[in-house]
Amino acid sequence: MTRAYQEDLQTKERQLHQLRQELQEKQQTQANLELEYRNRERLLQQQLQDSQESERVLRQECDDLHQEHDDYRQQHDNIEQRLRQQLQESTTALQQTHQANATLQQQVQQLQEQSHWVRRKEEIEMTDEVFGKGVFTREMEIAARVRHPNLLQFIGATQVGTPIILSELMPTSLRKELEAGPLPYHAVLAISQDIACGLNYLHLFKPDPILHRDVSTANVLLLPIGGGWRAKVSDYGSANLQPMIGHTVYPGNPVYSAPEAGIPKDHSPAMDVYSYGVVLIEMMICRIPEVAQRQLHINSIRQPMFKALIERCLKENRRERPTIERALQEYLQTKERQLHRELQEKQQTQCEKLNTVLNIILLL
Incomplete structure (x- = not known):
């Protein structure tokens, strides 16, 4: 009995020792699992913080884009309002011009x-x-x-x-500046409009129009103003009131003269319109346009508005040419279309950026 009891006791001790080893192994495994859990928890918390920070940055960018979009819309409204105001001012100025002409009469x-x-x-x-x-x-x-x-x-x-x-x-002339090199497009547009405004005033003079009859780049003087130029038409040596035109043949520079320049009875504001078209060509090509190569010069012009206007100004039949007043209206319409197109492009770009940011936020 004693020996059997001892063997049984030894067997149970071995089993107990084995159970203790298994317990220690399970405890070690549990400790490892708890350590891995804590590491993963810290990693997830860090990822969550990074995600929250990314979301905050994206939301801030989204708010900035919304603000920028609102700013562009406000800019568009301001430009539209300014254009309407300029149009109103031009109308008022035209009315004042008519009133001044009546007074001058x-x-x-x-x-x-x-x-x-x-x-x-x-x-x-x-x-x-x-x-x-x-x-x-x-x-x-x-x-x-x-x-x-x-x-x-x-x-x-x-x-x-x-x-x-x-x-x-006046410090300089259009001819001198063109000889120095091409002018930027916005300067060409502004100078062209200024020349047209001056000629339009002469042509609307009451009781009878004043014909300049010597429109050329040499007779357009320039004054620097606000980073651009203010153009002024000069030299009235060939000018005359339309009913007082006598027998002056080919007044002014022949390069700019209209086909009817040699027929005094056919002299009219359309004569200045023709010369104005030649001046526009010269501003485009930066040299005096030769009569023999005039069509080649016109074909080389890339701005559609200027090209179409020049072709109409240089019509052989003076009755088919536009008035200077009509040219001014086209300038205002061109400016308005250009500003509207630029604003649309900016708004489209901002909308695309905003959509990209919103898609990223939704993915998070």
Whole structure:
């Protein structure tokens, strides 16, 4: 009995020892699992924090894009409002021009009797430039009647001895700037519009239109203003009131002259429109356009609006040419379309960015 009891006891001790080893192994395994769980928990918490930070950054970008989109929409509304205001101002200016012309009409009789442009010679500094008296007197009579931001401001002149003209000082001319190199598109557009405004004032003059008859880049003077140019039409030596045109044949520079220039009875505002079209070509190609190569120059112009306008201005039949007033309307429409297209492109880009950000947020 004792021996059997001892063997049984030893067997149970071995079993107990084995159970203890199994328990230790299970405890070690549990400890390892708990350690792995804690590591994974920390990793998931870190990933969660990173995800929350990414979501915060994306939401901030989304808010920024919304704000930028609102800013562009506000900019679009401001530009549209400014364009409408400019159109209203142009209409008001045109009405004021008609009113000023009516006032000037009342002064015509007085101007014929006594020219208010006369100045004492002692007030003027002498120069070496001499003008023909007949042309000089006609130019002064016309210059004394006109006032417009896009016409060279006439101040006065002497009448005794050698005539001397006094006018505002302009630093350069369109011809000189084109000889130096091409102008940026926005400058070409602004200068073209300024020239058209000045000619339109002359053509709407009451009781009869004033024909310049010598429109050229040399007679367009430029004043630097706001990073661009203010253009002013000058030189009224060939200008005349339409009913007073006599037998002047081919006034002005032949390069810019209309086909009817040699027929005084056919002289009209359309004559200046033709010269204006030649000036537009010169601004596009930066050199005086030769008559023989004029069609080649027109074909090389890439801006559709300018090309179409030039082709209409250079019609052989003067009755088929547009008025300068119509050209001004086309300039305003072109500016409005260009601004609208740029805003649409910006809004489209912002919408695409916003959609990309929203898709990323949804994936998270």
